[in-house]
Amino acid sequence: MSAFNDLKKRLADVHNLEMAGALLDWDQQTYMPRGGIGARAESRATISKLAHDLHTQSETARLLERAERESDFAPESDQSAMLRRARRDFDKATKLPAALVEETARVTALAQVEWAHARSEKDFQLFATWLEKILDIQRRTADALGFEDCRYDALLDQYEEGMTRARLDPIFEELKRETVPLVHAISANDGKVDDAILHRDYDEISQKTFAENVLRDCGFDWSRGRQDKSVHPFCTNFGQSDVRITTRYDSGIASALFGSLHEMGHGLYEQNIAPKFESTPLGGGVSLGVHESQSRLWENLVGRSREFWSHYFPQLQSAFPEQLKGENLDGFYRAINRAAPSPIRVEADEVTYNLHIILRYEIENELLEGRLAVADAPASWNARMQDYLGIEPTDDAQGILQDVHWSLGALGYFPTYSLGNILSVQLWEKALEDAPEIPAAIARGDFHLLLGWLRENVHQHGRKYPPVELIQRATGSELRVAPYADYLKSKFGAIYEL
C-alpha cells in the first residue's frame, strides 16, 4: 500500500510540473508579449526535461515495481487500472531520451512562432526549415518509441492508443468512398442553401455574451473554467477545475459560436472526470479521438440540430435584432448546415471535413517517410485539394500552413479528428437509444439528460479504460463508419433534397 501511495505522490509531482508546462503554453497562445518567446522556449524546455527526469528516475521504476508486486487490488479496480496506466506511461517515457524531450519542447515552442509568422506572410518557405527540424525530431521520436509496421504507428499511438495505419487505412477508405459522392451530389444542388445570413456584421461583445450563456446552459462550469481569444482555438486544462477554452471572432456569427461549442465539448469532458482521478494517471481524457467525439458531438449533433435552434434562435434574434430581422428558424438551420468545399478545415462543414483530414494524413505520412520532399509539400497539398474537394487554395495560409499542429510537433494527431467524428455519431445514437427524450429536452434548452449520459458513459472514466474498451462499453460496439455515413446522408439528403 505504501509503495502505491508513494508512487501516486511521485506521479502527482510529474503531473503538477506538466500542468505548469501547459500553463506556459496557454499563456504563449493567449497573452504572452512577442518578446517573451525566447525565455518561454527555455522555460518550457526545462519543465519538459525535469518532468521527464522525475518520471523516468530509477526511484519511479522502483516504486512502480514494488506497487505492482504488492498489489492485491481486484483487476477491475481503479487501483489496478492506475497501475496499468502508470506502467504504460512509464514505459513510453523511458523510451524517450531526456535530450530529445528537451529538444522537442524548445524547438516546438520556437516553431509555433515561426509557423504563425509564415502563415501571416502566406509563405510556406519561411516555415520549411522548421518543418524539416520537426520531421527529424518526429522520426527520432518514433524510432525511440518503437513500432512494428511503420514509424507513423508509433506517433499515432501517442494520441490514440492502439490505433495503427493498418486499422486506419480501411476506415479512411470507407469514409472517402461514402463522402466523395455525397460532396458531388451536394455541390450539384448548391443553390438549395444560402448562408448569407451568417455573414452579416455581428459585433464581438454580443457574440461573446450569447455564447457564454449557451455554454452555461449546456453545463460548462464557469467557476472551473474560462474562455479567452487565440489565433487557433483550443482547449487545455490544469486539473479538472481549471479548464481553459479559447476562440476567435470574425464578423460572421458562425465561427466563434460553433468554435465555442466545440471547445466546450472538450472542456465538459475534462470537467466531468471523476474527482477521485484528479492528478493520478487516470486523470484526463483517454485519447484524442474520444476527446474529439465530445467536441464534435456538442458542435454538430447538438449545435447544428434543429432542436437546439428551435430553443436558441429566438434568443439569437433578440441579441441581433437588426442582423436577423425577418429571418426564420428553418433558414438559419439550413444556413448553418450549408455544405460546400472550402479551403479551411476548421471552417469546413460536416460532409467535407474528413477529406481535409485524409489529405493531411496522406501528406504527413509521405513527409515522414521521405517519399515527399518538404519543398514539394505545398504543391502536393494543392493538387490533393483539387482532387478531393475541387478547389485550389489561394495561398499557403489558406492551404498547407492553415493548421498549427506540425509546428507543435504533432504528427499523427490529425486522424483523431475523423475518429472523433465517427465516434460522435455512435455515442449520440446510443444516448438517444438509452434516453429518447434527449432531443425534446434540448429543444427546451435542457442539457442535463445528455450531459448526464455522457458523464456516466464517457467522462467520469477518465483514462481508466483504454479507448477501444471505453468505446465498446459506451456504444456496445467497436468503432464503425457506417452510422456516421448514414447520419451524413440522411441529414444532408434532407437539407439538399437529394
Place this chain on the structure above:
Amino acid sequence: MSAFNDLKKRLADVHNLEMAGALLDWDQQTYMPRGGIGARAESRATISKLAHDLHTQSETARLLERAERESDFAPESDQSAMLRRARRDFDKATKLPAALVEETARVTALAQVEWAHARSEKDFQLFATWLEKILDIQRRTADALGFEDCRYDALLDQYEEGMTRARLDPIFEELKRETVPLVHAISANDGKVDDAILHRDYDEISQKTFAENVLRDCGFDWSRGRQDKSVHPFCTNFGQSDVRITTRYDSGIASALFGSLHEMGHGLYEQNIAPKFESTPLGGGVSLGVHESQSRLWENLVGRSREFWSHYFPQLQSAFPEQLKGENLDGFYRAINRAAPSPIRVEADEVTYNLHIILRYEIENELLEGRLAVADAPASWNARMQDYLGIEPTDDAQGILQDVHWSLGALGYFPTYSLGNILSVQLWEKALEDAPEIPAAIARGDFHLLLGWLRENVHQHGRKYPPVELIQRATGSELRVAPYADYLKSKFGAIYEL
C-alpha cells in the same frame, strides 16, 4: 571554465523553473477561475520544491566549489560577481529545508485566496488562522536562515540584502520625526487643495488607452511586456523580455494612472537590465528597496511633477473633454498632490505614505515576536492609525486586511517601500545633477535622458553589486533620509503655502 559554464546552465534551469512558478502566480492573480486554486496550490508547491531541490543538490555544490576554485576572473568582473551571487543564493537556499519551501508555497497559495475572501467579507477573523500558520512558517524560515540580532533581520535580508532592524529603526525614527509635523501642518491647511477633479466619472477604456500611451512615451516596451487587471496591482516578469504589470480601475482618474506609472517603474528596471545577465544569478533587480525606488521615482518624482503634466494635461483634457472642461494645469497639479490622512496605503499621498509602512513594520515585528496576539492585531492596527494619522478605519478591509503581503508569507517586505521612497529622491537629485535638462525634456514628453541615466546607473547592473554598493555608486552616498524629507517639505510647503 567548464565548471563555470555547467554551473550557469544548472542555475538557468532553476531560474526557468522559478519563472514557470511566477507565471502560475501571475495567472492566479489575473485570469485563473475560482475553482483552479486547489490544483494551482499543488502545482506551485511542486515547482517550488523542485526548484529548491535542483538548486541545493550536491551536484550544484560541487560545480560551485569547482567554479570558485578554478576561477581566475578579475574580482570586479561579471563572472566574479556571478560566482559571489551564486554562492550567496546557494547558501541561503541550502539553509531552508525542502519541506518548508514546499509548505510555504502551498500555504501561501491558499492563504492568498483566504485573504481575498476575508477582505471582501471585511472580517479579519476569517484570515486569523491563516496568519497564525504564516507566522509559524516565517518563524521557522527565520530560524533556518539564521540571524544575529532578531528573527526579523533574517526575513528582511531576503528582500533587502544587508538591512537590519538596527539600521532601520533610526531611519524610521527620523522619517517619523520629519513627517508627523508636516502632516499636521498640511492638515491645518487642508482647504488649500481640492481634488474633486480626480473623482469624476472617467471611463475605463479611455483611462487604459491614455495610460498605455504615457507608458509607451516613458519607454515601456510593449513588445516585451503587457498590462492586465488584478485585485492588487503588481509587477512580475519571466525574463527581461516578458514583463507583466497589472492595475485596477475605479471611476476616478488617479488610481489606475499612478498605479500604472508605479508598476511601469518596476517594469522599466527589469526591461533594462543588461541582456548578458539574462537567466544568470545577476539577472533581475537587486533588492526590493532599489526596485521600489524605480516605481516611486516614476510615479511621484516624474508622474506628480508640474513638468510632466505641462505636457500631458492637454492630452488628458482631449481624452476626457467633459470631465476636465474649464480645468487648468495648476488645479490638476495641486489635486494630484493633495495630501491628507487616509486609510489605504496604496492610495496614500507622498507625505503620509511612510506612516502606513512604519505602522505595519511595528505590528509585524510584534506579531513575529509574539508580543502581540493575532486576535488583537486589528485593534492594535486601528489604535496606531489613530495615533499616526488621526483616522480610524471603518472596517478590516480598510485596515489590517488591505494588503496582500502577509498572505504571500512576505513579512519583512514592507520596510522596502519606505527605503524605495527615500532612495528615489537621492537618485532623482543625482540624475538632475548629472543631466540638468531632464525636467525640461520631461516637459516635452521626452524621457530618454532620464531613462538613459537610470539604465546606466541602476538598471543595467542587475544584481551585480549588493544594494548598499549600488546605491553608493549611483548616488555617491549611502542611504540618507534628509534629501527625501527636504523634498517633501519643499514640494508640499509650496503647495500648501506653509
